Amino acid sequence: MISVFGSANMDLVAYVAKAPRLGETVTGHAFRTVPGGKGANQAVAAARAGARTVFLGAVGDDGFGAEIRATLAGAGVDVAGLRTVPGPSGIAHIVVDDDGGNSIVVVPGANGAMTGPSGADLAAIARSRALLLQLELPMPAVVAAAQAARVSRVPVILTPAPARPLPDELLEAVTLLVPNEHEAAGITGESDPEAALAALLERVPEAVITLGGEGALYGARTGERLHVPAEPVQAVDTTAAGDTFAGALAVARIEGLAPERALRFASVAAALSVRRPGASSSMPTRDEIDAALG
Template sequence: MTRVLVVGSINMDLVVSSPRLPRLGETVMGSGFAIYPGGKGANQAVAASRLGAEVTMIGCLGNDEFGAQLRSNLEREGVDIRYVREASVSSGIATITVSDCDNATLMVPGANYHLRPEHLDEVEQAFADADVVLSQLETPLETVKHAAVLAGRHGKPMLLNPAPVIPLPEDLFSQITLLTPNEHEFLTMLAEPTGDWRKLLVQHPGKLVMSHGKHGAYYALSSGELRHEPGYVVDAVDSTGAGDTFNGALAAFLPLGLKEAVRRANAAGALSVMHHGAQSGMPTLDELEAFMGRPA
C-alpha cells in the first residue's frame, strides 16, 4: 500500500449544467445545479485513497458549514485529516460550468491560501512517513515550494500537478521529481507558448508526464525516447476531475514504475468521466482492475 501525502486545496464545487459555455457578457439559461466536494488536493487525495493508497492530507478549511461538510467527506473516503487546519475564514469554493463534457471553472481560494510554509514545518513528520508527496497550485506558491524542500529533505519523490497553471519558477522546477501538466498547461508551465511539446518532453526526460485527455499521456524516457500510453474509449458525460483522478492514480501506483503508473492513471481518468462531479466517478481499485481487462 503506497503512502501518499497530499499537500493541497479543499473546495466545495458549485456546478451548473449548461447547453453551452457563455460568451463574455452573455447570460445562458442553465439546465441544472449541484454541489459536490472538490478542490484539486482533496480530489487527488480521494482518487488515491479509492485506489488503495494510504492517504494523508495537509490543507486548510474555513470555519463554516462547507468546511464541516468537506472534513466529513474526506473522513468517509478514508483520508487521514489530522493535519487539515481550520482558519477563521470561508472555505474555498469553485464555480464550474459544465457543457457537453467541457467545463470552465472559477475558484475562490478562501482558507486554502491560509496554508503557510510554517504549517508544513509543524507536521514535517508526515513527509518522513510518506512514500510519495503530491501537490498542486491552488495553495500559495511559497507553501508548494516548501513542500518540495521537505520532500527532498526526506528523500521522497514529489509530484506536482501545475494547475492552475503558471510559468514555473526554476527553483521549484528543479526540486520536483515529476510534473504532470495536461496539454493546455504544458507550454505555459515551461514559458514556451510557441514551443513543440514533443521536443520539450524529450529535453526533460523522466521529468514530465503530459496528460492528453482521451488520447492518453506522453512522457520521455531517460534515453530520450518519447513514449505514448494510449487512452481508453468511454462514453464521457463530465470531464470535471478527470485530471485529478489521473494524478491521484499516478501517485498511488508510482512505485510500480512510470509506465505502469501512467497506464493505470489513464484508465482511472477514463472511468471518472463517465459520471457527473469531480469525485463521484472516481473508481475503486476493484473497478479499475475490472475495467483494465478491456482492450484500450
C-alpha cells in the same frame, strides 16, 4: 503512504447545454455542490485507488468546511492534518456543458492560510513514499513542501495547475511533472507535445503530458519515451479527469508498476471518472480500476 499538500474547495457546479459567452446569460438544467479542490481531489483519487493517503490543507469554519472534511474522511483519507481556520472555505464555480467540457473560477478562501507546511505537515511528508502537489496554494508554501520532501528523499509529483510561472527552486525538487498539453506549452513555449516533453526533461527527471483524447506522453532523462492511448469513453463531466489521473498515477508509482503499466492504470482511472458527474464523487475505486484493466 501518499501525502497530498494542497487545496480543498467546495465545487459549485452548474450544468448547461452550452457555456455562456462573455456578457451572455444561459439557463442551466442542473446544479450540484460537490467537495473538490485539486489537492482534495487528488487525495480522494489516491485513497480510492488503494493507497493510504494523508491530506494536508485548510478549510474554513463554515458549513462547506465541515462537509469537505466529512467527504475526505468518508473516502478513506486521513484528515488529521486538515486545519480549520476562521472564515470561508475555498470555492470553485464550475460550468459544465453537454459535451463534458468545463470552465472554472476558483476563490481560494481558507486555502490562502496555507502559507507553509507546519511541523506536523513536515513529519507526515517525511514518512511518505510520495508527495502530491498542485498550484492552488500560495507558491511559497508549495516550494517549501517540495523542498522538505527532497530533503527527506520523498519523490515529488507536481501537477502545475492552475498554470503560473514555476520557480527553479520548485522544479529542482520535483521528481515527476504532470502537466496537460496546454500547461506544458506554457512552461516550455513548445506547442508540439514531443518538443515540450524534451524541454521539460531539461528541468525535471521525469514528465507525463496528458493529451486528453490522445492519451498521455511519458519521458525520462534516461531516454525512455512512451505514448499510452486514451481509453475510449463517452464523457459526461471532465472536471476530475486530471486529478484522478495524478492520484492514481501516484498509487501506481509507489506500488512499483513499470511506467507503461502505471500510465495505463492512471488512464483507466481517469476514463472511469469522466463517465460520472462531479469531481470527488466521480472517482473510481480500486476494484473498478482493476476490473476495467482486466
